[in-house]
Amino acid sequence: MTIQNFLNRFQDTLNTKEIIIGQDVIRGCVPTLKKYLGDGPWLVCVDENTWKVAGQTLSEAMNKDQIQYSRVDIPFFAQHEKFPMCDDKRIEWFEKCIEKSGAKAAIAIGSGTINDVVKFASFKHGLPMACIATAPSMNGFTSGIAAILSNGVKTTQPCLAPVVVIADLDILANAPQRMIQSGLGDLLSKPVSNSDWLLSARLNGTFHSAEAMEIIEAGSAMLNDVAAKLPKCDIEATRGLVGSLMLSGLAMSVAGSSSPASGGEHLISHYIDMTAHAFGQSYDFHGCQVGVGTLVTAYLYEKLWALDPAEIDIDACVKAVENWDTRADQLKERFGTLFSAVEKHAKPAHPTDAILKARLEKLVANWDAIKADVNTTLRTRKSIEDELLAANCPVRFKDIGIERKRSLEAITFSKDIRNRYTILHLAWELGHLETWAEEALEVMFE
């Protein structure tokens, strides 16, 4: 099924109406933009690079069609920022730009941060928006959520996806290699993020969407034979990567949450972003961090399924989990100034003895069925690593500039930053998270 087929089939749910993927498609895209955004004025958000690679061409096309627009450049706020993140301050900044400019629609020329900032602020102001993608670096182009660092915690908040997305393959195939690697890393989280999604549905009865899975699977098929061609800036391989990113975002929009594409591996990446922002530590592109996180959680799944369920001592596991007050003290120590923001997510996720006991009993009683179910989507760590390596993606924490202590913390602390059940939570409830994390670092990350 093509992307347009999915757009048609889910047109009542999806805000995105058109996705144009092709070579040299910016020059002629203004009539399509006008159809959905109106006649202007438009507010165009860029940075120096995205202006150079796509903004200038769009500006010529807008001038030709006599569209009134103003350009704003995404601001840097702190010295240690390698590239700006989507946070409260930048959203507030763009909202002010909307108010000052009197724009009737907005255009994001960029990928992750620029798209999320424009998407969320435009949504708050009821403005339609479009995105001109400049790098295939993440799957948020078509998602109805924005990843926002809010009060220091990485959150995903509902909004509306762009009504049109323009993806020019000449630009995207030649984007910085690190950003291409990031896009592939974000997508290759699928085997573990979908496993987490299924695991939670089976153990906790949380929502799971077969329709979203169908979209994700279609996107996954587009990645066949793509990884090794990406470093050569191959147009057809880029078309596969971009198509898969678009479908991954649509799946999140159809599911109404990031669950189809974001599990424990994303928490590891979010933890790195949060601590980078709060304490001035190092970070990398979202999908590069996600790729490394994916190998960790794939390892945790291998450890999980190697257990003998008959040997799981449920009463001992329940007894070992401290009450909330004790955990809160531990989290204060771990998160410091971020504690009060983290507490909002960690507290509702903290299980009572009864909930934990029931969950683990369910796991043990249905072990084979849950394992078979998860194994329909799970892949081995080795096969994911090979695919990442084929595209020169980072596969070790040291490749993304994270030293050992912080790597261990990312694996063992990150589950508390969001109330969504993942393999990190299960490993912790079984009393194995710390040991398995240490082992993961021994096996893969030294």
Ligand SMILES: [Zn+2]
């Ligand atoms: Zn992601």
